[in-house]
Amino acid sequence: MRAIWTLAVKDLRLFVRDRLSLFWVLAFPLVLALFFGAMFGGGDGERAKMKVVVVDQTGGGATGFLGRLATTDGIEIDTAKSLDDARNLVRRGKRVALVEIRPDFDDGGFSMFGRSDDAAATIAIGVDPSRTAERGMLQGLVTQALFAGLGEQMTNPAQMQAQTKQVRDSLAQATTMTAAQRDSLTSLMNALDGLSLSQGDPGTASVSPMSTEGMVESVDIAHDPSRKPRSSYDVSFPSSIVWGFMGCATAFATNMVRERRAGTLLRLRVSPLTRAHVLAGKGLACFVAGLGASGLLLGFGALALGVRIGDPVLLIMSLLAASACFTGLMMVMSVIGKTEAAVAGGSWIMMMPLAMIGGGMIPLIAMPPWLLTASNFSPFKWAIYGMEGAIWRDFSLAEMLWPLSILLMIAVGAFGLGVWISRRRDP
Amino acid sequence: MLEARNLVKRYGDLTAVDGVSFTIERGESFGLLGPNGAGKSTTIHMLVGALAPDGGQVLIDGDQSPSQAATRRNIGVAPQDLAIYEELSAEENLAFFGRIYGLSGKKLATRVDWGLEFAGLAQRRRDRAETFSGGMKRRLNLACAAVHEPKILVCDEPTVGVDPQSRNHIFESIEALGAQGCTLLYTTHYMEEAARLCARVAIVDHGKLLALGTVDDLIAEHGGTPIVEAELACVPPDPTALPGTLEGHTLRVETEDPLPTVEQLGRTGIEIRRLRIDRPDLERVFLQLTGRRLRD
Numbered sequence: 229m230r231a232i233w234t235l236a237v238k239d240l241r242l243f244v245r246d247r248l249s250l251f252w253v254l255a256f257p258l259v260l261a262l263f264f265g266a267m268f269g270g271g272d273g274e275r276a277k278m279k280v281v282v283v284d285q286t287g288g289g290a291t292g293f294l295g296r297l298a299t300t301d302g303i304e305i306d307t308a309k310s311l312d313d314a315r316n317l318v319r320r321g322k323r324v325a326l327v328e329i330r331p332d333f334d335d336g337g338f339s340m341f342g343r344s345d346d347a348a349a350t351i352a353i354g355v356d357p358s359r360t361a362e363r364g365m366l367q368g369l370v371t372q373a374l375f376a377g378l379g380e381q382m383t384n385p386a387q388m389q390a391q392t393k394q395v396r397d398s399l400a401q402a403t404t405m406t407a408a409q410r411d412s413l414t415s416l417m418n419a420l421d422g423l424s425l426s427q428g429d430p431g432t433a434s435v436s437p438m439s440t441e442g443m444v445e446s447v448d449i450a451h452d453p454s455r456k457p458r459s460s461y462d463v464s465f466p467s468s469i470v471w472g473f474m475g476c477a478t479a480f481a482t483n484m485v486r487e488r489r490a491g492t493l494l495r496l497r498v499s500p501l502t503r504a505h506v507l508a509g510k511g512l513a514c515f516v517a518g519l520g521a522s523g524l525l526l527g528f529g530a531l532a533l534g535v536r537i538g539d540p541v542l543l544i545m546s547l548l549a550a551s552a553c554f555t556g557l558m559m560v561m562s563v564i565g566k567t568e569a570a571v572a573g574g575s576w577i578m579m580m581p582l583a584m585i586g587g588g589m590i591p592l593i594a595m596p597p598w599l600l601t602a603s604n605f606s607p608f609k610w611a612i613y614g615m616e617g618a619i620w621r622d623f624s625l626a627e628m629l630w631p632l633s634i635l636l637m638i639a640v641g642a643f644g645l646g647v648w649i650s651r652r653r654d655p
Numbered sequence: 656m657l658e659a660r661n662l663v664k665r666y667g668d669l670t671a672v673d674g675v676s677f678t679i680e681r682g683e684s685f686g687l688l689g690p691n692g693a694g695k696s697t698t699i700h701m702l703v704g705a706l707a708p709d710g711g712q713v714l715i716d717g718d719q720s721p722s723q724a725a726t727r728r729n730i731g732v733a734p735q736d737l738a739i740y741e742e743l744s745a746e747e748n749l750a751f752f753g754r755i756y757g758l759s760g761k762k763l764a765t766r767v768d769w770g771l772e773f774a775g776l777a778q779r780r781r782d783r784a785e786t787f788s789g790g791m792k793r794r795l796n797l798a799c800a801a802v803h804e805p806k807i808l809v810c811d812e813p814t815v816g817v818d819p820q821s822r823n824h825i826f827e828s829i830e831a832l833g834a835q836g837c838t839l840l841y842t843t844h845y846m847e848e849a850a851r852l853c854a855r856v857a858i859v860d861h862g863k864l865l866a867l868g869t870v871d872d873l874i875a876e877h878g879g880t881p882i883v884e885a886e887l888a889c890v891p892p893d894p895t896a897l898p899g900t901l902e903g904h905t906l907r908v909e910t911e912d913p914l915p916t917v918e919q920l921g922r923t924g925i926e927i928r929r930l931r932i933d934r935p936d937l938e939r940v941f942l943q944l945t946g947r948r949l950r951d
């Protein structure tokens with residue numbers, strides 16, 4: 229064990245004296261983290277808000293909705309006088325989106341039940357074409373603000389019954405509905421009446437399936453505030469730190485080839501050390517370097533940018549597993565070629581696609597579903613997922629075991645494969 | 656102490672080492688002399704366990720094989736291709752190689768200091784090896800091989816690319832080790848080195864061991880007689896009165912005893928422009944054995 233440690237210390241020394249590796253392991257991930265973090269909105273301890281301009285054309289008839297929208301997490305609203313003004317703001321990039329509240333908007337929110345299919349929309353959303361990613365999110369937030377209003381009213385039986393009565397009346401007058409549609413909506417209104425009545429009953433007070441809270445959650449569970457990154461750096465740091473692991477793996481893989489070519493590996497083999505010692509020493513050095521680099525990067529993120537540490541124990545576990553995984557991959561990289569250039573080039577060719585689908589470039593959180601499925605084949609994904617699990621996904625230990633065990637499986641498999649190939653090559 | 660028995664190593668069609676056998680006694684200094692590509696390094700790699708022979712075997716201390724880690728602990732190797740870490744300082748290199756042979760603590764510290772003196776690098780102990788000259792690196796390479804006080808020290812061409820001063824330093828260091836009882840195996844293609852450092856020399860070429868013995872024995876056996884070569888100012892009227900053979904103005908005399916021959920020449924009264932006595936040496940031995948010179 230002492231011999232392995234001696235070897236590892238030597239390799240770590242060589243590693244920290246190699247400026248180029250340090251660049252890939254520390255500077256490059258840091259720049260990525262800062263760049264992506266700033267690009268997706270920056271930090272300040274709070275997620276950057278989407279700037280939205282609102283045009284209220286009801287003449288003051290949407291105060292409830294506007295109030296809820298203003299307090300919605302994640303967006304910052306101001307108002308414009310006319311639709312044209314708002315459009316110009318978005319067009320010029322001053323605002324990300326506009327929300328138009330049309331004159332026939334019903335602040336109570338119940339009109340949606342009585343709406344006929346061909347009725348015009350009462351709220352319109354216009355998003356900067358270059359920011360399509362935000363469209364879905366804004367729609368969600370607007371819907372949330374709408375439904376929250378609905379929920380408020382439902383907890384107030386008198387108001388509720390007034391509303392349902394109003395809806396029933398309009399249903400009766402609606403001409404574009406089929407009888408079946410009308411029937412089902414009428415019975416829904418009856419059911420709602422019953423619900424709000426039973427809520428008034430102290431005996432069943434605890435049963436409140438339609439409280440405001442429940443209502444909001446059912447609409448938008450993905451935005452549970454406790455489960456989202458507090459700052460964009462919470463997202464950008466884990467995805468950038470994997471590049472640090474990758475840099476370590478490449479550095480130690482090329483170091484191995486350098487030793488093989490320079491003859492120092494042969495020199496080690498004529499010492500009392502065995503091949504196992506030498507490989508274990510390399511592995512240990514790569515593992516420690518990965519841990520150290522990720523620790524430094526996260527530490528910097530936490531101190532300077534307020535990146536959340538989340539659950540420290542789980543975070544350490546995730547870093548250990550990720551570092552082990554990339555140590556295994558290092559072993560495979562080291563046998564890709566016979567020269568340093570071949571190994572460095574081959575490693576990037578092998579790892580680049582994995583990094584791209586695995587969230588090293590596009591954050592997992594912003595991936596379309598098909599890419600998210602593909603990402604399951606990338607070690608980058610599991611390394612990031614593990615870190616995110618500790619930082620902001622609030623993983624339990626059991627949830628954490630999944631990414632951890634995948635990482636460890638890759639670690640063992642890749643290390644074994646690398647050793648096997650190098651053994652076959654020079655017995 | 657160290658025995659090579661019928662060692663064979665093949666690379667494809669090429670037989671790099673072809674049935675080489677010799678025995679090195681404890682405390683002896685033994686040289687492998689041969690031109691480039693003779694198979695010296697390949698032989699050495701098999702002796703120290705870096706390369707598995709295709710045939711034959713290596714026995715160390717009677718019955719041990721260099722494939723065992725414990726056996727390798729007693730051997731120090733200074734490979735022909737420098738095996739030091741450029742990014743580490745002289746001190747760190749020595750300490751690293753000391754550690755992997757099990758040294759630690761005070762013992763390690765004294766051996767590192769010894770190594771720095773040995774390599775003449777005490778002044779530059781903290782400088783990285785990459786800042787050293789070729790000769791300094793060679794010396795460090797050798798010091799790293801000897802830092803753990805091995806019973807057998809194997810030096811593969813420790814003087815290539817080294818200036819005469821550094822070379823002298825290396826010779827003295829190696830001689831000092833030999834004086835302390837270290838068994839020495841030395842390869843070179845410089846016959847002067849073999850003659851100076853090695854009690855016994857094996858001459859190898861094309862993977863084969865051509866001759867083995869003390870330097871004197873080899874010269875006596877294969878070196879032929881000394882030659883006196885004189886360039887005469889004018890050819891005498893009766894050349895047959897002269898010893899040896901005359902070719903133009905140059906007279907060549909093969910003789911066991913050069914001095915009386917020179918005196919005899921002096922007595923003839925012929926003016927001699929230039930006189931050379933060519934004593935047999937390992938170079939001549941090699942020429943004799945292979946028909947080629949060691950270096951061409």
Ligand SMILES: Nc1ncnc2c1ncn2[C@@H]1O[C@H](COP(=O)(O)OP(=O)(O)OP(=O)(O)O)[C@@H](O)[C@H]1O
Nearest residue numbers: 666671689690691692693694695696697698735844
């Ligand atoms: N790894 C290898 N693959 C193929 N051929 C090799 C290999 N190593 C050595 N050889 C061949 O074996 C022969 C002996 O080489 P070796 O290095 O032992 O010579 P040497 O006596 O040490 O020469 P030098 O004085 O140049 O160091 C050479 O012809 C060389 O080309």
Ligand SMILES: [Mg+2]
Nearest residue numbers: 695696697735
């Ligand atoms: Mg050689």
